Amino acid sequence: MTGARRALGARGEELAARWYLDRGYEIxxxxxxxxxxxxxxxxxxxxxxxxxxxxxxxxxxxxxxAAAVTPTKQRRLRRLAMAWLDGHDARGxxxxxxxxxxxxxxxxxxxxxx
Numbered sequence: 849m850t851g852a853r854r855a856l857g858a859r860g861e862e863l864a865a866r867w868y869l870d871r872g873y874e875i876x877x878x879x880x881x882x883x884x885x886x887x888x889x890x891x892x893x894x895x896x897x898x899x900x901x902x903x904x905x906x907x908x909x910x911x912x913x914a915a916a917v918t919p920t921k922q923r924r925l926r927r928l929a930m931a932w933l934d935g936h937d938a939r940g941x942x943x944x945x946x947x948x949x950x951x952x953x954x955x956x957x958x959x960x961x962x
Contacts, residue, residue: 860904860950861888867948867955873898882931885924889948890932897941899929900957904950914949914958922962 865875868891876897877890889900901921903913917925925945933943947961 856906857902857904860948861902863950863953863955864900864902864948864957865889865891867957868898868900876936877932880928880932882928884927884931887925887928887932892941895940895942896944897938898944898946898959899925899932900946900948901925901961902948902950906952908951912949912956913951914947914956914961917947917961 861878865878868875868889871893873891873893875889876892877887880887880890887899888902889898891898891900901917903916905913922945929943929945944960945962947958949956949958
């Protein structure tokens, strides 16, 4: 990944994290990695624990960034979430998978995306 693409992704993740914070969520983890891959954002509010995949694009000329979260990526995120949960106390929490699509300065979060 080039430096420009990495910077774009980091900016999108920051905007998405701000979206959650503005709505009363706590950011529990960012860019958590294991051998299966990476979770962009783990956020929590009350009993809800959110695993969020952030997709950032400079424009939507080729469709919504959310379309890049394919069934294969969804399966990987489920495995990653289970690995994250193995190392963290999340008793009593409801797990939700969101997708944050960032285009420019606009953040669209699809709650319970899959």
